[in-house]
Each structure stands twice: as C-alpha cells, then as structure tokens.
Amino acid sequence: MNATTGSFTPIPREGNNEKIRRARKGLLYFFAMLVPLSILSYVLVSKQTPMSILLLMWSPALASIFARLMLREGSADISLRFGGRQFFKSLPFILLLPVIIGLIAYGTAWATGLVDFVAPDTFIKASPAVTFTGLLLGQMVAGTAIGILTSFGEELGWRGYMLTRLIDARIPAPMLTSGIIWGLWHLPVLFMGLYYSGPNLALSALLFMISCTSMSYIIGRVRMTTGSLWAAVLLHACWNAVIQDVFDAFSQGKNALLWTGESGILVALTLFIAAVLLSLKKMKVRDLSLNR
Template identity: 30%
Template sequence: MKLRSQNPILLYLIFTLIFSSVVWVLTLNAPNAGRIAGRMFGYGIMWCPALATIVTFKLTGRKMSDLAWNLGKTKYLWSSYLIPLFYSLVAYLIIWSAGWGDFYNLSFVNDTAHEFGWDTLPHWLFIIIFFIMNGVIGMFAGISTALGEEIGWRGFLVPELAKKMGYTGVSLTTGLIWGIWHYPLLVFGSYNNGTPAWYGLICFTISITAVSFIFTWYRMKSGSLWTGVLLHASHNLFIQSFFTPITQPNAKSAWYYDEFGAVIPAVIVVLAIYFWSRRKELTSIGEYLS
C-alpha cells in the first residue's frame, strides 16, 4: 500500500520513534553493558533513522536510490572531514590553556600504548601515531555508524524540510529534532559527564543544534549526503576517541570539556554563525535535493 498523500516527514518521525524506542529500552535495561553490548546498542540506535527512512520510502512509493548518494565535489568531502577536527582542536586548546583540563592523560596514554604493545615508545611519538591511526582507520568505524543516522537526518529530513522552509529553518528544525532524539539516553541513561542533567542537556542541545547549521550548509551546497556522514563521523571520532580521552580531567573539567561541557558548544556556535552568514551562497532546492 502506497501512502503518497500522507506527510512523509510525519511518517519518518513516527517510525524513527518506534524503532528507537526499542533500542532505548534495551540500552536502559542494561546499565552494566560492556564493550560488546554497548557497541551493539550504539550501532542499533544510530541505524534507526535509516530504517525509518527505508519504511517511509516503501510506504510512499519512493526509491532509496533517489537519495543523494553521489559523492559531490572532493573539496566538500575533505572540508567535512577537517572541520570537526578544527573546532575540536580549537575547543581543547582553550580548555587546556584555561586549566579546565590538562594535556595529556598519562593513564590513557600508558594503557592505550600497552594495548598496542608499544610501551617503549616515547609518549609524544605514541600520541602522534595514535592520532594519525585514529584519524584514518577510526573513520571507517565512524562512517559505518554515522551513515545510519545521516541517511535519515541529512539524506531524507533536510531535503523534505527544505521544500517548506529556508536554510535557517531547516537547520534549526533538524538540529532540535536530532537533539531531542538523544534525550532518552541523556536523561535516563549515563550518557553525560557527571554534571547535573539539565546542564549537560543544555550544552548538548546547543552543540547539536549549532552543528546542524554546518551539516545543512554542506548538504545543500554539495548535493550529497556523504558530507553529513563525514562531518558526523569526524565529530564523533575526534571528540570521543581522541581529544576527550587524551585530556587529563580535573575538578572543573566536566563543566567545560566533551560534548556536555560549555566550550565545544561555544566554539561550534561561532562557526555556525559563520556558515549562516554564507547562506546566500546556497543554490535553489532543485539543484541540491537530488
């Protein structure tokens, strides 16, 4: 049965909620989930938007091949990889300079070097090698999870919203929906830094809404959902797998570092304003939705 007359955005959001609810319950019911279970739940939740897109397309008579699978211009792909590295580096340089955390976390470096069997390497050399390996090899794992979300958020939702509103409205709406989608695990789980729930929630919401302006700009400019995949994967990779763990926390760190502290949202907001100021460079809907 095809539901061509139905609101595809509403269908997508309903199915995203249904599928995500299953993973939310499983995750919250496993507070002691280790590496294996945590990875499975993580993959599961990040592929719910893609699954919702598939069902929505099936019900509305669309084809998944209609999504913006083309790679687009190489410069936009490289920029999508490098921009999260840039704002993460700026944020953590501020954090280290202000004394809200120190470079570097000796325990993390020693433990990680030991896992690789590189205990004898000087710390400075191991950090460089780990940064390069993480930034290259780690991207494959990051892309495999980010793709699940981006098929939904930037592949489907952004183009659909762009039929009804402009760049600013699309960015705000997508960012808020994307942020709220994380709330069940943020509020009821342990997906934060240990600060009060309201504080982490505010920082995270500002961060994800602001970064949506960057993601939307590249989606519209490039005509490719792969820019969103690379932005998303790079954001998660450098913040979660390098800069946060490489930082030695202190009593103030939880309030300032990682995705639930104040610095990263502040830096991203500045960058979001920059991309918003360039909104007139975006082409018409017909040129970037396919």
Template identity: 30%
Template sequence: MTRTSTTPATRIAWPATLAFIVLSCALAWLVALPLWLGDGLAEPSTGVLLPVMMYTPAVAALIVALVMRVPARGDRLRFFGLWPLRPAKRVIWLIVLGWLAPPVLVAISILLSGALGWVQLDFTFAAFAAEIEKALPAGTPVPPVGVIVVAQLASIPLAALFNSLFAFGEEIGWRGWLVPALRPLGTWPALILSGIIWGVWHSPVILLGYNFGRTDISGVLFMIAGCVAWGVLLGWLRLRSASVWPAVIAHGSLNASGGMIVIFAAAQPDLALAGPLGVAGWIVLALVTAVLVVTGQFRNQPELADAPGRLLSQPRP
C-alpha cells in the same frame, strides 16, 4: 550546476515527515530498552546496542520511503543524496573537508575551554597516563605516554572512516531524508528543526548519563543545543554538495575525535561546558557558521529533489 533562483520551494509531505520522526524516536527507545531494564550504560550489551541505535533513523527513512512512497520510487537515490555524485569535484572536496575539519574544530574547542577555565589542560598527559595504567592489568608494560598520545591522535582520520560506517545509519535519516523533507520551510528552519529532532532522538541514552553524565532534562537540552550547532555544519555539507556522503564522513570524524579532550584534561571535565557538544563547541561552531554565512556559502546550493519528487529551487533563507 548551482541554481541562483530564490523561488519559494514546494510543499512539505507532513504525514511522512511526522511518521519518520515518530518512527526514528520510537525505534531508538526500543533498542535502548534493555539498558533501561538493566544496568544502564554499564550493561555489557551497550557496545552493541549503541551502534544498532544509530541505524534506527535509516530504518525509519526506509519504511517511510517504501510504505508512504516519500520520496517517489524513481527519485530516491537523488533525494537521499546517495547518487549522482556531481559535480564530482565539489562533492570530493566537501568529503575531504568533512573528514578533516571536525578534529580541528574539536581541538579548538579544547583550547577555548582551557582559556575560559572550564578545563585544566595538562600537556604532560599525566592524568591520561594514569587512566591507561588503571585500565590495564597490573604489571602490563606501558609504552611512554607521548607515544600513546601521538598514536591516538594519528589514528583519528582512520577511526573517522570506521565510525562513518555507523554514522551512515544516522545521516541517511537526518541529512539524507529529513533535511530535504524540511527544506521547503527555508534553509535555516530546516537545519535548526532537524538539529532539534536529532538531539531529542538521543534522549534514551542521554537520560542514562551518556555524553554529559546528566540524567535529567538538562542533559537532553545540552544535547539538543549541541546537535543544532553541529547539525548546521553537517546540513551545510549536505546542501552545498547535494550529497549525503560529506555529512556521513563528517559525523564519523566528529565521533572519532569527540573523546580527544580526555587526552589533554588534567581531571575529568564537565563535558556540558568543555566538550565538543557542550558550550565550547557551540561557540566554535557559531563562529564557523558566521564565516559560512558572511562568505555566502548558504546561498549557493545545488538542486535537490523534494519529498514528492520534484526538483527544489533554492529556498528562502
């Protein structure tokens, strides 16, 4: 049942919240350390270390829950949004929305980038075909590029579910633990602050050139902005459903569709502008957020458990 009360929420467990943030970031740097000591993202271990890094927020949340007992033992499943899944109908349709919406939003951001001149789109896929041939051994037979493109796009929904296995490690921390922990501040402060922290957490790999190809603070700032933009949507899924699962699936879907721009670009684009985490993505997500706000989607939220274990009535916006 959805609460309509606007009574201010209860207190924040600041020691546990700060411990979670520090642990998440410290563990991420620890996992990424071999990349910094080696050849960066060219290290052979990158494909293993990046998925491991995605589970550091979950490890941090587990440590805080077990050591600092935040949330209380009897409220942990509810606090993390793992269980119960009710009302089931709402949780299910938000899971489906989280599964299907990110590829659509990424596609819209690609079209917007093309319209603004940030990327030259090539619907003959010549550049994509050249990259495929370059990646394969000489003489390897290659199917028609149209077949490859259709197969790539058709595989996104399945890839989204696979990617959700790794996205779970992040979401159990960010939207499972952190958003409810910050929610007494109000919906918007919780969503924005959690998005900033999520972006900063990516620093160990962003500073190596991941995502944007920028190895200075500008890359981190672009990532923070992208995480705030997408974090509002993922946070809305979490708060609207009182479940972490729609955010898990949406995060996996975003990761599966994030490289879609490579298929359509005539040349390597500047992902800080044209990518789903770049400016084009910010614009699209801002429009989606505006629609959610106008339609009152942030006002209607089921009850959650707060960090000390009590039920939260709806917070101030």
C-alpha cells in the same frame, strides 16, 4: 532544481502544492516509525542489550526507508554519489573541522588549566604530545572509516530524508528545526547517564542541545552544498572519531565534563561560533528537490 548550476526551475503552483503535501506526508510516516523504534532502542540500551546502540543509530535510517516505501518515493534523492569536484573540494573541511574545533575548545581548556591534558594508556609508548598526534592522525583516517557504519544509519535518516523533507514541506527554519530534533533525539541517552554529561544535568542538556543544533547545521550545509550524502556521513564519522576517541580521551580532571565534551561549555560555544560564521557565507544548494 538544476543540480549543475544550483538554480531553481520554476514549478507550477499545482505541482509545488503536491510536493509540499507529499513532503509533509513523508515526515508523518518518518516520525511514526522513528518514535516507537527509538523508544524500543532506548529500552534495550538501558538494559545494555547487545547491538542496542547500533539499532538506535540506525533507527533514523529504518524510519526513512519505511517512509520511502509507503510513499513509493524511490531513492534517487538520497544522493549516494561522491558529488564530483565539489565533494572532493570539501574533504579537507570534513577531516579538519573536528580537529580545529577540538584544538580551539579543548586546547583552551588545557592551556588555562580548566582541564588536565593527560595521555591515556595506549600501545604508543611516547610523550603525551607524540601519543596525541599519532592517535589523532589514526582516528582521522581509520576511526572515520570505521565510524561510517553507525554514522551512515543516522545520516540516511536525518540529512538523507528528514532535512530535505523539512525544506520541501516549507517548515519554518528547517536547518534549525532539524538540529533541535536531532538534539532532542539524543537526550534520553544523556538523561540515562550513558552519555557524557557534567555535574549539572540540566546545564549539560542545554549545552548539548546547542552543540547538536550547531553541528547539525554544519553537517546539513555540507550535505546540501556538495549534493552528496557521503559528505555528511564522513563529517559525522570524523567528528565522533576525533572528538570522542582522541580529545575526550586526553581530557581529565574534576571539571572535564563541564568544560569539554559534547555537553561542555567550550565545545558548545566553539561549535555555535563556527555555525554562525559558516552561515554568513552564501550557500549554493544542490539536489534538494524531490523532482530530480
């Protein structure tokens, strides 16, 4: 693939078949390491072992490193560069998307009285609106920067390895498949009661899968169109910082977790609509071939 124009360079059938075979073998190695490492992490998380969450979030990265070493693939396709003009053009989208999703989903819940808007006890001694704005701006910058430590571990594995191999392996609907796998990987923590969930666990799991699959499409698209893994890392980190540490913190009430949060009805619906709208726009893919 031509990284400058986004056009594909024809590959001989023999070379294409070999690329498919290697991608599928890479996925086999990836999951062979990811599954046991994730199970170990879940066990440690359930026992509240120190650093267990960090190990869990870095499991995809460790699995991808293992697969690369086994196949001697190198690291050129990870795209650890800022992607030039396209990356910087994407920054407003990366930083503002979580805010927009939050204002629509949580704002609807607050305005309709489904969820109470209550300022948490913080060092900012001001009105709830001022406190919210101050924390929001702080999390968009400082929270995102801190969140890179954990989001990089996930993105190095999910969008830095698994997604591109799903595409190269000719797996049907690779973006959808990637999102479903990402969502299923999170579910054990939700079932253990260590993640936000509403009064009905089955409904929460379904809504969480919708949120995860939709968000995975958005993150994957950003990674592919910018040609930079950093775009995916920043969007993932910014989402966690803004949604979990600001919007969730200001949402209280009996039904808060039913309507808001990553397993809430309004967040799942808003993310799904955002993913559908984004999918209607033609995507210019960069740097997806292993033969760079």
